[in-house]
Amino acid sequence: MSVCPMVANLQRESRLGALRLAACRASSKRLESDEPPAKCPRLTESPPDSGFLPSPGSPQPASPHGTSSHPQGPTCIGNYLLLPTGDREHVCRALNLHTGRELQCKIFPLKHYQKKIESYTHLPWHPNIMGIVEVIQGDSKAYVFFEKDFGDMHSYVRSCKRLGEGEAARLFRQIINAVSHCHRSSVILGDLKLRKFVFADKERTQLRLESLEDAHIMKENDDSLSDKHGCPAYVSPEILNTTGTYSGRSADVWSLGVMLYTLLVGRYPFHDSDPSALFSKIRRGQYCIPDHVSPKARCLIRSLLRKEPSERLTAEEILLHPWFEAASNPGCADQDTSSNDQLVPDVPQNCDDIDSFC
Incomplete structure (x- = not known):
């Protein structure tokens, strides 16, 4: 039958x-x-x-x-x-x-x-x-x-609270590999966030970028964008401040900085229940990195979350940062933190899009 x-x-x-x-x-x-x-x-x-x-x-x-x-x-x-x-x-x-x-x-x-x-x-x-x-x-x-996938990175970080630097480096390297490949191939990802990366195996060792539906294909290597929708916690200051175009590659790198911070700290670098207050924090670009984060990881985060887009590392340059090698050493042991504010929230699968950041 x-x-x-x-x-x-x-x-x-x-x-x-x-x-x-x-x-x-x-x-x-x-x-x-x-x-x-x-x-x-x-x-x-x-x-x-x-x-x-x-x-x-x-x-x-x-x-x-x-x-x-x-x-x-x-x-x-x-x-x-x-x-x-x-x-x-x-x-x-x-x-x-x-x-x-x-x-x-x-x-x-x-x-x-x-x-x-x-x-x-x-x-x-x-x-x-x-x-x-x-x-x-x-x-x-x-x-x-x-x-099929075996769960997304957002949910995984929520379940772990935060990741040790060894595991974070292994997974973040795969994220950068995907983004770098897209940028080399003239694709800007736009709405980058942890939820778009999913595990390809039950052991949760292999990551894949799950969604390219919001991506933009560049013409003649011009990465200028004017699109202003995305997940508020990951949006870059220049998208909030400009009325014209911005560099899509640099905006992707800012989102990568938010992702790395969230992996290591367990909360977003900029977070507020009031969108206006959240956007104000992002525009100022001021955030606090907890003491348990290693010096090299701090250096990498600060190299990505820079208000001036031209001062950020490129995706390919991120892969050369010494943090990846240092994080594999026993000296980068995970430490506990008592701070529970601004933990990665348990939100619906699809983050609300924003058509205008007014």
Whole structure:
């Protein structure tokens, strides 16, 4: 007895031009219709939680039209059983009905999806950046399949309170590798934050940049941007202060400084429940580094969180900083801290975007 009816007339479409997406090439298929097929029978056993399923009581974002943009229950698309996650709009778990392989599926309107995945197709493959596995096109939606993850860095830091410098250096190096690869390939990431980096393994040793949907592809190496949306805790002073353009690379580096500080301290360098007060702190660029942070780590943080964009290190220069080598030595032992204010907050999966920083 089959698990669910298969969608008829599945046709292979030519691979999406010069897709350089993942270690194995991503395939693209076309469905004759993407109207939700008949619901599959209720599963008696679900696969183990792999980081996609929400914990009890997690907030569920509402669709702007009052209904979810993806199926409310298990449905089949091509060879995949889609299971809504409940905590991430437009995202489902996807189980291959033939192989049992579990993936992540992002659902986009068909007319917009090529723009959404443009940065994935532009970038050469990199081990620290999530690649597209497969694309299935319907009449009105595109189903883009990625490797599954094992939780994001924001949640991990919250569970650990903060990281020891050895572990932080190992993970932060992977973050920098991903960002540096993007910058070399003329891609500015924009809304950079810890939540966009996810673990590729259960042991939580391998990181990947999970989302490129907010990225910008530079033309002729010009990284000037005027876009002003992002997560408030990570936004750079020049985005708040300027009415024109700013350097996208330098703004990414500021966000990296916020990420490093948060890894080592367990709270944001700039934090306030009132947005106006938060932005005022960011504009001043004044923050306090606790005593337990090593001198070399302090040096690196201060080299990234500089008010003047031109004074910040580049992503490639960050990799040369001596902190990475020093942090691997036993002398960089983790120490306890009694400060609990401004801990990384337990917020919904998607940080609110800001269209204007007035």
